[in-house]
Amino acid sequence: MTAISTQATAGPPAAATSTLDLAGVSRWYGNVVAVNDVTMRLGPGVTGLLGPNGAGKTTLLHMMAGFLSPSRGTVALDGEPTWRNPAVYRRLGLVSEREAVHTFLSAYEFVLASAKLHRLPDPEAATRRAIELVEMEDAQTRRIGTYSKGMRQRTRVAAALVHDPQVLLLDEPFNGMDPRQRLHMMALLHRLGDAGRTILFSSHILEEVEQVSGTVQVMVAGRLAASGDYRTIRRLMTNRPHVFGVRSTDDRALAVALMAEASVSGVELDRTGLTVKAGDYGAFTRALPRIALRHGIRVRQLLPEDESLESVFSYLVEA
Template identity: 45%
Template sequence: MIAVNGVSKFYRSVVAVSEVSFTVDRGVTALLGPNGAGKSTLFRMLCGLTPPSRGTLRVLGADPRRDRAVRGSIGLVPQQDALFDHLTADEFVALAARTHGIDRTDVVEVSRWALTQVDLADVGTKTVGQFSKGMRQRVKVAAALVNDPQVLVLDEPLTGLDPVQRRRMIALFHRLGDEGRCVLVSSHVLDEVARLGSNVLVVAQGRLVATGDYRDLRELMDDRPHRIRLGSSDPRRLATELVRLGLISSLSFGDGGAVVETSDVDALGRQLAPLAVALGVRLDEVRPLDDDLESVFRYLVEGR
């Protein structure tokens, strides 16, 4: 549903995005990167708000910069917090509906539906200027839904939301993706991305440094041993045998368990349970310590 091929964006001598290529289909995809990585610039190009300096972008098979119909199939939640503060939520979302050419007889119904999706249907006559940061984020999401978009581009949409609303919004994104939409969500918060889903695009310094399931991305770190915590009834006996068999390269003990390092996690996984049974050792825990998104991100972006 989205195809980006060799895209770069220059602002005079500043390179905001450099030679980025990827494809995205229906469902939820997270775009991960630190502030200033080029995420917002990439989103602006996907929505047709600015042209690429080099390369091509296609949304639903068309150029969003030139094809008005395709732009009408995109919903955008910008990172910027610039809203019409004198309007109520109903008025703000209704205005978004009218700008998409929705018939006046349907505007009220569409606006109420969109506000219901983000739990803002009952805010009454309170103006957007009186909203909290989280409420302002949610009203932007409502405005992005009024045209029933096939592609949703959400730039840091979870900023300022409390934990309950964050869970509800993530559930909404997944529901929209399950309905066949392409939902592309950016974030610089690692925990958010892990909750959004496993399909991740990692951007750093304007470049796409990795793409895929973040658990699979850990396999890119082949030059580093895997760290695994083993909890057992006799961690010293178990670890000693693992060393003897050459399955681990280092270990340490603490809190009733052992932390081991291995360069062959598959071999360790195959032999660990049978070995515990043979030794008469109860195996309580096998927990990877560096298969989390933070480890992957730190390795890919910072090289450590």
């Protein structure tokens, strides 16, 4: 499988930034290959790591965080290897999928312990700031054992943020969160990304990724299947016809005219308008206004109907 990439180089924000680089990374367990020859670069902003369960997302995150050594290839944070390099944790925060919290502690005590482990100059102030970020002030003195799963997740995010890391890795961070908690966490990730932090979060829920980030790394069966903006990825899939919904002042006449257009592979007409299949996205979108003008037809609506992340993901998994 050849990965589709649409990554572009962007200028660094004013804030201090960090970059994660993976070069030819593989990880296997005996005869089982969990991650196979993955190369990617992660810079400032929010990126979604997408894939079905068992695709290798967690293994990849653990190698990025220095918890696992690659069987082959290199993982580096700002040019330094993450494996057996505790210094990277000054710049890196991790929220793993597996819960590892002491339920007899309060959220404040748990986050404070993380601040002290990082030897922060003012651990109490850092703890208060991190708890405020995840909106846990009202429950911070209660034992974690009394929390809902969503509250425990937010506490773990606070512990990962307490030292203000430049890189934040989150494995299924929205698990157990109610709708309000999810919206708040999504807004927090956006703010951190906009401030120049490098954020990577994994999910197998398409809606989560689509709402938080347009930039994705798609894992399928241990390989990197696509990389970049998912809308651009869709347009690069030239073997898949692009589907458009078209509404106009004369749908029947427009359908007849479009059938003669070389970029159009099919047209369907029903009560709601036209469904057009085009082999070439750019050629069709350039030709449509020209054809409509020639026939005196006004186009009222043109909507790509298969540029959702769900469509892109389903195409990649089927490939």
